[in-house]
Amino acid sequence: MSQQESLYEQIGGEAAVNAAVDIFYRKVLSDERINAFFDDVDMEKQAAKQKAFLTMAFGGPHNYTGLDMRQGHAHLVARGLNDSHVDAVIEDLGATLRELGVKEELIAQVAAIAESTRDDVLSR
Amino acid sequence: MGATAMAIIRYAKDNFELEENQSVLDCLTHGGVIVPFSCRSGVCQTCLMRATGGTPTEASQQGLKDSLRLQNYFLPCVCYPDNDLEVALPDDADAQAVIPATVKSLRLLNTDIMHVELESHAQLDYRAGQFINLFQHQTQGRSYSLASVPHQDNHLHLHVRRLPQGRVSGWIHDELRPGQTVELRGPGGDCFYIPGDHAQSMMLIGTGSGLAPLYGIIRDALSQGHTGPIYLFHGSRDLNGLYLSAELRELMAHYANFNYIPCLSGDDVPAGYASGRAHDIAFAQIPNLKNWRIFLCGHPEMVRVTKRKAFLAGAAMKNIYADAFNVSQPL
Numbered sequence A: 001m002s003q004q005e006s007l008y009e010q011i012g013g014e015a016a017v018n019a020a021v022d023i024f025y026r027k028v029l030s031d032e033r034i035n036a037f038f039d040d041v042d043m044e045k046q047a048a049k050q051k052a053f054l055t056m057a058f059g060g061p062h063n064y065t066g067l068d069m070r071q072g073h074a075h076l077v078a079r080g081l082n083d084s085h086v087d088a089v090i091e092d093l094g095a096t097l098r099e100l101g102v103k104e105e106l107i108a109q110v111a112a113i114a115e116s117t118r119d120d121v122l123s124r
Numbered sequence B: 001m002g003a004t005a006m007a008i009i010r011y012a013k014d015n016f017e018l019e020e021n022q023s024v025l026d027c028l029t030h031g032g033v034i035v036p037f038s039c040r041s042g043v044c045q046t047c048l049m050r051a052t053g054g055t056p057t058e059a060s061q062q063g064l065k066d067s068l069r070l071q072n073y074f075l076p077c078v079c080y081p082d083n084d085l086e087v088a089l090p091d092d093a094d095a096q097a098v099i100p101a102t103v104k105s106l107r108l109l110n111t112d113i114m115h116v117e118l119e120s121h122a123q124l125d126y127r128a129g130q131f132i133n134l135f136q137h138q139t140q141g142r143s144y145s146l147a148s149v150p151h152q153d154n155h156l157h158l159h160v161r162r163l164p165q166g167r168v169s170g171w172i173h174d175e176l177r178p179g180q181t182v183e184l185r186g187p188g189g190d191c192f193y194i195p196g197d198h199a200q201s202m203m204l205i206g207t208g209s210g211l212a213p214l215y216g217i218i219r220d221a222l223s224q225g226h227t228g229p230i231y232l233f234h235g236s237r238d239l240n241g242l243y244l245s246a247e248l249r250e251l252m253a254h255y256a257n258f259n260y261i262p263c264l265s266g267d268d269v270p271a272g273y274a275s276g277r278a279h280d281i282a283f284a285q286i287p288n289l290k291n292w293r294i295f296l297c298g299h300p301e302m303v304r305v306t307k308r309k310a311f312l313a314g315a316a317m318k319n320i321y322a323d324a325f326n327v328s329q330p331l
């Protein structure tokens, strides 16, 4: 199975991340359930971090550890970040990929990667 | 010099030897240089640096705005160069030399805004819309945007708004005299016109002296043959706050693709002016910004809100250029 393309490659690699970032970020900012968490962060930096998030969720190359995810979201947990917010993010992510015409089976794999970080993101 | 060094990385006059398969970021941090970083994989842009000598690798400029790439900004965490590089942090003051300049003229554009014309003693390689830092004395400098266009205007032009109790703006308004020599650093910033897509529609919104960079950017774009529609919304509370209106109307008469919409948010709005805040009027007139290029300058809150609105109205992040005229918070 080593010849098989990785999830990241199947989705389209960096080009797919670039195509997805504006769509995803637009969804997040318009999503009343979660946009308050993104209110006071610099948009440019935030968009770059969305790219990091998408790369990670698409199974692409990254150097984040579980500890990084804990530390990176701890200030949000303190502000009330909970399961419903993670659900919303995963939902927006799915809608973004659907808009880009990505196959459902790949979307499910992306959701599973995001899901696997849930406990770290929520500091549990 | 070690035989294994792939290249030499020079930072603040120190030389660091780059090892095989080592990124510029790792090389610098191992050498004790503090460079902020986060993802270490070229996506978050936290580690952004600028090559002041040598050329950064193509891979290390992937995903950066054109305006940043043109200025040799790069991401050291994904930079594995074969050649020597001299690098600086983006806000590293030592990266830019102090340039003396002579004040050529000072003239009020309205009751609050001073047109400052400076003759730089050294060639200043800038683009209209970038800013320079002007120093009252060694430790007190402020950013002012360039309204002049290189090759079109002989000198540097600034529009400086007087702030109540403002130290540097007060000094410029009350004490600066023609013939005096001042010091400046720069240029900096990525709010400027990039040629390439001449037919793209452009929306520019500025409040108060936020017109300074926009005035430069518009004239730069027109002189470079921009053919797409250009809409300038300049906002102020009352008629007194607008300026360069005659010049902008004349520009409109010369270029069919240029539109100037002066906006007044106060109660007294004569005929020929739009009534309301500049960004509200802009979005009402142009609700869909897909494929548009956007420039936003002036009041920080206006810039913040409008940036988000423009993005939600369909403008791509990379097509939004903004300079918030942040004033330093008093201690």
Ligand SMILES: Cc1cc2nc3c(=O)[nH]c(=O)nc-3n(C[C@H](O)[C@H](O)[C@H](O)COP(=O)(O)OP(=O)(O)OC[C@H]3O[C@@H](n4cnc5c(N)ncnc54)[C@H](O)[C@@H]3O)c2cc1C
Pocket: B131, B142, B143, B144, B145, B146, B159, B160, B161, B162, B163, B164, B165, B166, B167, B168, B169, B170, B189, B209, B210, B212, B213, B323, B324, B325, B326, B327, B328, B329, B330
């Ligand atoms: C990228 C960029 C571009 C810019 N371009 C321009 C431009 O083109 N034109 C322009 O006019 N400006 C521009 N600015 C703003 C400019 O750099 C200065 O911030 C501005 O001129 C104010 O500087 P100052 O020294 O006069 O005021 P400061 O002395 O720094 O005071 C800032 C504010 O704090 C208040 N303040 C100061 N001391 C006190 C105190 N003790 N108690 C209470 N309040 C106090 C002042 O009233 C003032 O409103 C730009 C800023 C940035 C970041």
Ligand code: HEM
Pocket: A034, A037, A038, A041, A049, A050, A052, A053, A056, A057, A064, A072, A073, A076, A081, A085, A086, A087, A089, A090, A114, A115, A117, A118, A121, B038, B039, B044
């Ligand atoms: C679903 C799993 C999630 C993953 C894998 C994830 C991943 C990431 C990553 C990689 C970063 C960039 C970190 C950095 O480089 O600094 C980040 C930052 C961020 N995330 Fe998440 N995230 C998740 C869920 C969420 C949720 C549910 C929210 C809020 C609703 C959220 C809000 C943020 C914010 C606001 C930042 C920026 C923090 C800052 O710099 O201030 N994330 N996330």
Ligand code: FES
Pocket: B036, B037, B038, B039, B040, B041, B042, B043, B044, B045, B046, B047, B048, B075, B076, B077, B078
């Ligand atoms: S550390 Fe994220 S781009 Fe370099």
